[in-house]
Amino acid sequence: MSHRTPPSAPLVDGLDLDITRIVDEPVVVEQLLDLNAKEILELGCGRATNTRAIAQAGRDRRLLALEVDETQHAINVEIDDLPNVQFALGGAEQIPVADASYDVVFLFKSLHHVPVASMPAAMAEIARVLRPGGFAYISEPLFRGAFNECLRLFHDESGVRRQAFLAITSAVACASLNSVSQTFFLTPIVFADFAEFEQLVIGTTHSHHMLSDEVFAQVRERFATYQRADGVRFEQPIRVDLLQKPS
Secondary structure: OOEEEOOOOOOOOOOOOOOOOEOOHHHHHHHHOOOOOOEEEEEOOOOOHHHHHHHHOOOOOEEEEEEOOHHHHHHHOOOOOOOOEEEEEOEOOEOOOOOOOEEEEEEEOOHHHOOHHHHHHHHHHHHHHEEEEEEEEEEEEOOOOHHHHHHOOOOOOHHHHHHHHHHHHHHHHOOOOEEEEEEEEEEEEEEOOHHHHHHHHHOOOOOOOOOOHHHHHHHHHHHHOOOEOOEEEEEEEEEEEEEEOOO
16 A cells, blocks of 8 residues: 555654555656646756656646766766756755745655765755745655665665654754655666666666675675566665645
8 A cells, every 4th residue: 555644643764664555656746746837956866767757747847957976967968858957966965046946846765865964954955945835855765675685785775764764854843844745655676687787776876886796796696586587676665755845
């Protein structure tokens, strides 16, 4: 099932929930928000997968997609089929835009990549750039499940993901942003083989994973336990915190 919590309920990290709904995240985005005729900011856009999905759905959507990884940004600026998207360098802890200039701010699985000491600043910046009544959509992967059993062998993100959740709860506690809802679901992650996992996860440009031969062999062996004839499919649990700036 998909879990939704009402605004008055305490925020939960979701680690203990029984989550069964499987859905691609762009579907969740469109269910939670009306993005038509909106000014939209995405922080940590990565390979611009979600950027593209948002930009090409609906109508009259204008996006600024920020990325801190210069290597990925150089690839993004070569995208020439998204006329309503502007790509720029910038991080969540110091967003290079004016106060109250956006209707919606997205962070797709990126808050935990912000340095822990800068997470409070990032949440304050999100509140600053939102217009009154504007929404922040923050999705974070839960550190559990088969995909994370592979990941934790060389990159244990359980601590930073916990800190990201605490940064969200702190922003709500101080009322800079109000909690509208929490949504929990499983989203599929598919790899053709270990070579693709190595390229996209181990070799990602926003992190520098230096694996010893021993650890690399352990990761490959663990990954192989999930290999099927048509590739490997993980179902990653996701928490979405939908927050709103007070009017």
